[in-house]
Amino acid sequence: MTPDTLPLERREEIDAALAAVAKGARTWTLLTLGQRRTLLRRVRASVAAVAAEWADAAATTKGLHAGHPLRGEEWLSGPYAALVALDAYARSLGALAAGGSPLDAVTFGRAPGDRTVVHTSPLDLTDRILLSGYSTEVWLRPGVTPGQARRTAGLGQLTPTTTGGIGVVLGAGNVSAIPFLDVLYELLAHNRTVVLKVNPTQDELIPVFARALAPLIEPGFLRIVRGGGDVGAYLTRHPSIAHVHITGSEATFRAIVPDLRVPISAELGGVSPIIVVPGEWSAADLRFQAEHVVTMRLHNSGHNCIAGQVVLLSADWPQRDDFLRELRAAYDRSPQREVWYPRSERALDAARADYPDALWCGDGTRALVVTDPEGATPLETTEYFSPVLGVVSLPGGGQAFLDAAVAHANERLVGTLGANVLIAPETQRTLGAGFERAIAELRYGTVAVNAWTAFGFLTPTATWGAFPGGTVEDAPSGIGVVHNALLLDDVERTVVRGPFRPFPRSIRTALRGGGLSVLPKPPWFVTSRTGAVVSEGFTRFRIDRDLARMALVLARAFRA
Incomplete structure (x- = not known):
């Protein structure tokens, strides 16, 4: 009509x-x-x-x-x-x-390229307790000063x-x-x-x-x-x-x-990369981060504009095959659920046609595609909006791999909404300023480091939207931002930072200068056994601030 x-x-x-x-x-x-x-x-x-x-x-x-x-x-x-x-x-x-x-209650920092950083969360004790180890910052457009940010x-x-x-x-x-x-x-x-x-x-x-x-x-x-x-x-x-x-x-x-x-x-969504920077990971690291990647794809049955779709791995990472085994296992053991969004079956059929050799995991509705860059075009240009996860290997290690992965994501993947980067804190320290420079080079509206970009969506003081530059004629992932409860002007992107390791392994990481988390497994992980009760508990605490009941919820979180 x-x-x-x-x-x-x-x-x-x-x-x-x-x-x-x-x-x-x-x-x-x-x-x-x-x-x-x-x-x-x-x-x-x-x-x-x-x-x-x-x-x-x-x-x-x-x-x-x-x-x-x-x-x-x-x-x-x-x-x-x-x-x-x-x-x-x-x-x-x-x-x-x-x-x-x-x-008035926020602090400022600096990012590469003459960018002012507004530290937008955590801003209160509740966030520091419920979401320990996670933070967001908004990077303003190059040249905008803290004074300008306050005035506008x-x-x-x-x-x-x-x-x-x-x-x-x-x-x-x-x-x-x-x-x-x-x-x-x-x-x-x-x-x-x-x-x-x-x-x-x-x-x-x-x-x-x-x-x-x-x-x-x-x-x-x-x-x-x-x-x-x-x-x-x-x-x-x-x-x-x-x-x-x-x-x-x-x-x-x-x-x-x-x-x-x-x-x-x-x-308008897009195809979101998950850049896995090679390092020396323990068996527990491999398992946890595989579940993290699977969550980025399977949350809401894959029907998310910000769902991770293309994992960029180093072909030269000695632990590449170990990680792929954990990824397949996590994809298989995640809870079964309906692929419910209208026309999702068409998307899955398209994936079958594009990749007849794909592995179909779980109940047969989850595609895992492992391919080289030459075969990745459908994965990188089609937002499947369904449980289709691709793995593409690029050569190199360290800074060379990270720079190549950033360029690949910017140039080959459709959309500019969000990008995810997983990196061990030891590797990040080794890269030093080169890591922050690489983050600055990613042309995405939200970049998440050791977190999923959906955390930026959920944080109201962060901004949510495509990387600036979209027009009516050419709008990869859209135009403008939303959420933005601090009502910031001249926004370029949000950067989310999270803990590479959960509690209690995060304690050792924190002692060496990395992030500390008291969550053994975030409740939004699709593999969390207590995710339903903990997520409800978090919401009810936001309503009534009942500390005694929240303590019981956090105790349940430790059985995730």
Whole structure:
């Protein structure tokens, strides 16, 4: 269907939604920063009230029955993500309302290429306890100074009486927090009231969203509509809108832009590399990092824009074959689950056609492709959005391998959303400044070192989006950023840093200058036996700050 054939009653429904948020846009400009902060606290209470229903509904739509070990994914990528974002935005509004800056509590650093680094997490004791060993930093564009960053932090909230008009958000269908977070960013970064079109895969979550976001819906700051491409087309071509934001596929983006008369921002995914820098790894290191790689691919059954897809290994690494054996074993033993996203079977069929010699692991729905660079083109240019993991070997070791892998990722892989680098701290110390220079050379919006880039997605004070430079004509992975609860301007990328080894092995690493983690295995690992209960516990602690109950949850984490 086209917008011209949309039934009259649907057009009237959408027109009414647009009229309501147009009125709401005027109301929004009358709220003080303190009132906006109070409003976010009301939304937080609404999210807390529906958190269990939210996680359950999201898990059920994906075929994760009660008791399934991976249901924790829906706690972390749903209500948990919403709660931490609301808290972070509220802190920024509070700082601005008091005449300060959202950056008053942060520290700055330097990165290669005359870049200012904003250390964006951890910023409080809760993050240091729950997420020990993990940090995020935002690198600003070359030449931007800390003083400039402080002056411009706040974006739309620096001019709160200026309306940004009406924004249309075309919600993602794979992760339930994405549309929620995109609505918040439109409202707070740009002073735009929003009509949110929910992806049909999330229709069953609309009642949950309606209750969670009721404090924004009541005064007309938000309306939620359902529908397919015809509704999206009607919205994006409507004369009353000022902006469109989409999280989705490049094909959908390409269908929208020819008739678009307003600016657009977008997050479009891509093919994400996992660069494994050779070093001397123990048997435990090989097993843990293999599970880490498998998590990057199998989380949400592979239906993530940031899923790791291409592992770049050194052909000269003496432990290459050992790592591949652990990778295959981890791919096999991860819990079984449905490949649930629409048209995923087509993607798997394409992988079968592209790589008839692929290993099909687990229940036969997980492809593991080991190939040389000459045979890697389909892997590196097709975002399968399904459980397809490739391994490509490049020559060299040390800095030479890392530089070659960075160049390969930049030049051969489609997209610029996120890249992952796994490196033993001993090797990183040996490389020294050369390692940071290589990180600076990666042209990706989020780079994760000994972590998965999804940690950057989950951290509200980090930024999320493609590497700068995307245009309507050429937008690898999209245009602009979201999340960004410190409301930073002039952003280039986020860098996530995590622990190479879990507890207790992280103690020895920390004594030698590496990162310390108290987590024996992160709850988001697909191989975590207690991931569901720990992820729920983390979310409930964000709600009620019950330290006694959190202590019990952390005890469960040690049995992961």
